[in-house]
Amino acid sequence: MTELTNLRTYISAFVTALPFSFFLLWSWRQRRLNIQDTDMAQASTKTVIIIGGSWAGINVAHGLLKEVPSAKVILINPSDDFYFNIASPRLVAKPNDIPREKYIYPIVPLFNKYANVKQNFELVLGKATSLDLHGKNVIVQDVNNGTTKTLAYDYVVLASGSTSNATTGTGSFQVPFKQSGTTEVEAELKAAQEAIKSAKKIIIGGAGAVGVEFAAEVAEAHPSVEVTLLTNSDNVLVNLREPTRQKAAKLLKQKGVKILTGKTVTSASKDSAGKWNVVIADGQTLTSDIYVSTTGVLPNNEFIPSSLLNKNGWVEVNNHFVSKADSSVYAVGDITQYSARLVSRISGQVPVLISNLKADITGNGKRAAYKDDPSLMIVVPIGKSTGTGQTGSFTPPGFLVSFVKGKDYFTGSGKKFIAG
Numbered sequence: 485m486t487e488l489t490n491l492r493t494y495i496s497a498f499v500t501a502l503p504f505s506f507f508l509l510w511s512w513r514q515r516r517l518n519i520q521d522t523d524m525a526q527a528s529t530k531t532v533i534i535i536g537g538s539w540a541g542i543n544v545a546h547g548l549l550k551e552v553p554s555a556k557v558i559l560i561n562p563s564d565d566f567y568f569n570i571a572s573p574r575l576v577a578k579p580n581d582i583p584r585e586k587y588i589y590p591i592v593p594l595f596n597k598y599a600n601v602k603q604n605f606e607l608v609l610g611k612a613t614s615l616d617l618h619g620k621n622v623i624v625q626d627v628n629n630g631t632t633k634t635l636a637y638d639y640v641v642l643a644s645g646s647t648s649n650a651t652t653g654t655g656s657f658q659v660p661f662k663q664s665g666t667t668e669v670e671a672e673l674k675a676a677q678e679a680i681k682s683a684k685k686i687i688i689g690g691a692g693a694v695g696v697e698f699a700a701e702v703a704e705a706h707p708s709v710e711v712t713l714l715t716n717s718d719n720v721l722v723n724l725r726e727p728t729r730q731k732a733a734k735l736l737k738q739k740g741v742k743i744l745t746g747k748t749v750t751s752a753s754k755d756s757a758g759k760w761n762v763v764i765a766d767g768q769t770l771t772s773d774i775y776v777s778t779t780g781v782l783p784n785n786e787f788i789p790s791s792l793l794n795k796n797g798w799v800e801v802n803n804h805f806v807s808k809a810d811s812s813v814y815a816v817g818d819i820t821q822y823s824a825r826l827v828s829r830i831s832g833q834v835p836v837l838i839s840n841l842k843a844d845i846t847g848n849g850k851r852a853a854y855k856d857d858p859s860l861m862i863v864v865p866i867g868k869s870t871g872t873g874q875t876g877s878f879t880p881p882g883f884l885v886s887f888v889k890g891k892d893y894f895t896g897s898g899k900k901f902i903a904g
């Protein structure tokens with residue numbers, strides 16, 4: 485009897501408790517959902533502005549659209565086209581060698597494959613002119629009409645890269661080794677191609693990989709043009725191994741390129757007769773129809789606060805690609821302090837940046853760390869069928885350099901570098 489009463493008490497307690505338990509369960513679930521909702525809401529409002537739409541910036545945009553689909557991605561670039569700049573020595577010297585669609589790629593269609601592209605991706609055509617770290621916004625100047633607008637960010641990725649005096653035409657005949665950001669690259673290419681075709685004497689100052697490749701392309705395309713390559717060192721390709729340097733010099737001479745060593749260019753300018761006067765540190769002045777400077781790279785940092793830059797003007801990042809001075813600022817590619825400024829490095833940098841940015845935005849995922857590779861792996865075509873380079877202590881034979889790069893300057897497989 486008592487047992488029955490007990491059972492009844494249990495049952496009634498259970499029946500009373502049941503709706504209460506359901507309520508508890510429901511409200512707990514609801515709280516969880518609310519938390520998830522606010523997580524989602526916060527995540528979906530995170531805006532990442534990428535400044536610079538080239539090798540680095542385009543690949544960061546791909547990484548975000550793939551890995552952090554909730555983020556809003558704004559890519560700022562002066563041009564709506566990507567320029568396969570590493571083929572420029574060939575493009576300038578041999579206008580008809582590579583078809584246009586292999587070196588100019590419209591940027592927006594590269595992202596059409598993402599389901600969220602319409603809502604979450606925007607290409608803003610313009611130049612960032614200032615970066616306000618406190619207000620977290622970027623001022624962008626429209627390329628066509630010069631008007632400015634202010635865009636707010638949660639995170640900004642600096643991918644504005646580097647330029648050179650030849651690219652901007654500063655103390656040098658203008659050669660589009662990169663996009664200048666001010667004029668259409670195709671117009672610049674055409675102007676350079678025409679002038680080189682009608683020149684009799686060309687001087688190239690600086691014998692790094694760009695100077696060597698360019699001298700070889702011009703000499704091969706125009707055997708009657710006198711091409712002189714100046715180096716301030718004792719031979720070309722100063723950072724590379726001796727066998728590579730000697731091989732390069734030998735192949736250049738075979739193409740008719742004159743190499744002058746120990747020549748430091750102090751200035752160069754075009755006179756009223758249209759000739760270039762190239763002043764050398766030893767007091768000598770050389771003259772030519774065209775002078776092209778390939779003496780080094782310059783950071784595209786005019787809009788970047790100096791607190792983010794090292795003493796040479798590059799953005800100082802940690803091994804997560806986060807600015808050492810501001811944790812909302814990332815940077816990648818040529819604009820960072822990492823001094824091997826090569827496309828081949830960017831492919832290792834972008835995934836590290838994405839893993840960290842993803843962790844910042846979503847709170848999930850493993851943070852990868854970047855380890856810079858001190859070895860220099862490089863192939864330097866000398867014309868279409870030969871060249872040199874180095875991978876470790878190996879100097880690749882000419883036919884291999886031609887096969888890997890010289891035949892088409894990578895343009896045959898160009899799209900794979902930027903298609904995501």
Ligand SMILES: Cc1cc2nc3c(=O)[nH]c(=O)nc-3n(C[C@H](O)[C@H](O)[C@H](O)COP(=O)(O)OP(=O)(O)OC[C@H]3O[C@@H](n4cnc5c(N)ncnc54)[C@H](O)[C@@H]3O)c2cc1C
Nearest residue numbers: 536538539540570611612644645646817818825826827828
């Ligand atoms: C002639 C030449 C040959 C090369 N060959 C090779 C090679 O064979 N292999 C290799 O690995 N590397 C090579 N390199 C190096 C390679 O080109 C660079 O490492 C690469 O371009 C760096 O990419 P990036 O995206 O960091 O910057 P960049 O390519 O310099 O691009 C920067 C982008 O940012 C934009 N930008 C700049 N300022 C602003 C602003 N204020 N607002 C908005 N946008 C801005 C620019 O217009 C540009 O689109 C070569 C370089 C040159 C010049």
Ligand SMILES: *[C@@H]1O[C@H](CO)[C@@H](O)[C@H](O)[C@H]1NC(C)=O
Nearest residue numbers: 609626627628629630631632
């Ligand atoms: C400038 O051009 C942009 C598009 O490129 C446009 O949105 C803007 O309204 C223009 N501004 C003026 C003042 O013409």
Ligand SMILES: *[C@@H]1O[C@H](CO)[C@@H](O)[C@H](O)[C@H]1NC(C)=O
Nearest residue numbers: 649654655777779780781782
């Ligand atoms: C670029 O040109 C300026 C002005 O002529 C010169 O001072 C500077 O050293 C040059 N820089 C490089 C990297 O060529």
